[in-house]
Amino acid sequence: MERRNFLRLSATSAMAVAIAPSLITQRLYAEDGSLFQSFEKVQLKDAEGNPVKASALAVEENYVFNYPYVGTPAIMVNLTSPAEKDIELTAEDGTKYIYRGGAGAKGTIVAYSAICPHQLTHPQPEMSMFHYIDEKGTTKAYKGGSFVCMSHLSRFEPKQGGKVVGGPAMQGLASIILEVDTEDNIWAVAVLGPVKFQDYFDAFKDEFKKFYGNRRKAKKLIKEEAKVQTLKNFSADIIRL
Numbered sequence: 442m443e444r445r446n447f448l449r450l451s452a453t454s455a456m457a458v459a460i461a462p463s464l465i466t467q468r469l470y471a472e473d474g475s476l477f478q479s480f481e482k483v484q485l486k487d488a489e490g491n492p493v494k495a496s497a498l499a500v501e502e503n504y505v506f507n508y509p510y511v512g513t514p515a516i517m518v519n520l521t522s523p524a525e526k527d528i529e530l531t532a533e534d535g536t537k538y539i540y541r542g543g544a545g546a547k548g549t550i551v552a553y554s555a556i557c558p559h560q561l562t563h564p565q566p567e568m569s570m571f572h573y574i575d576e577k578g579t580t581k582a583y584k585g586g587s588f589v590c591m592s593h594l595s596r597f598e599p600k601q602g603g604k605v606v607g608g609p610a611m612q613g614l615a616s617i618i619l620e621v622d623t624e625d626n627i628w629a630v631a632v633l634g635p636v637k638f639q640d641y642f643d644a645f646k647d648e649f650k651k652f653y654g655n656r657r658k659a660k661k662l663i664k665e666e667a668k669v670q671t672l673k674n675f676s677a678d679i680i681r682l
């Protein structure tokens with residue numbers, strides 16, 4: 442069963458906020474109650490083990506890392522303008538949740554689970570059918586400045602908490618909550634929104650065996666750090682229609 446650690450306001454957490462600024466963000470999300478799961482706080486690092494700096498992220502680049510599990514991919518993007526704040530979203534089952542905005546000095550850094558909520562398409566080393574399309578990438582099939590799943594053209598709005606804005610998906614992307622500390626380091630701390638992790642673990646057993654040895658390893662929680670790389674480095678073929 443997935444770990445659910447819904448934060449509760451308490452005297453204990455109030456004390457923690459006083460000494461750990463990172464918890465302030467967690468509290469803000471937790472006050473809204475639903476569809477928020479805090480996980481291990483992990484630092485994003487590059488392939489050499491150096492911290493990824495928020496100010497060094499290229500604009501509109503797809504950066505891939507796995508979170509909150511060893512085998513669950515996420516994509517981070519530094520957008521051209523800040524993500525919107527306090528967006529109310531609705532999961533397929535009708536549950537409401539609030540997206541509070543992006544991370545970084547300008548609120549332009551967002552990250553989402555890269556598992557399409559329609560039929561679980563996700564980036565793979567051989568190819569990626571799911572990714573952010575830059576603003577100049579508009580085609581007849583979709584509008585740029587969106588996450589697009591090329592399998593059936595579901596489209597998700599990165600500035601509005603991953604809201605589904607096109608295609609057959611019935612709900613938006615789960616957001617990976619990021620924090621940027623005073624030294625410009627990036628941390629993943631939580632997941633907000635409807636997740637498809639269990640469906641994903643059930644559906645791709647052969648893939649997990651191939652890449653991780655077995656599904657059990659893929660289902661382990663990421664600890665301490667998550668390795669980040671560009672999607673163009675991770676996937677041999679990035680599919681665009």
Ligand code: FES
Nearest residue numbers: 557559560590593
């Ligand atoms: S699997 Fe993504 S749109 Fe169908």
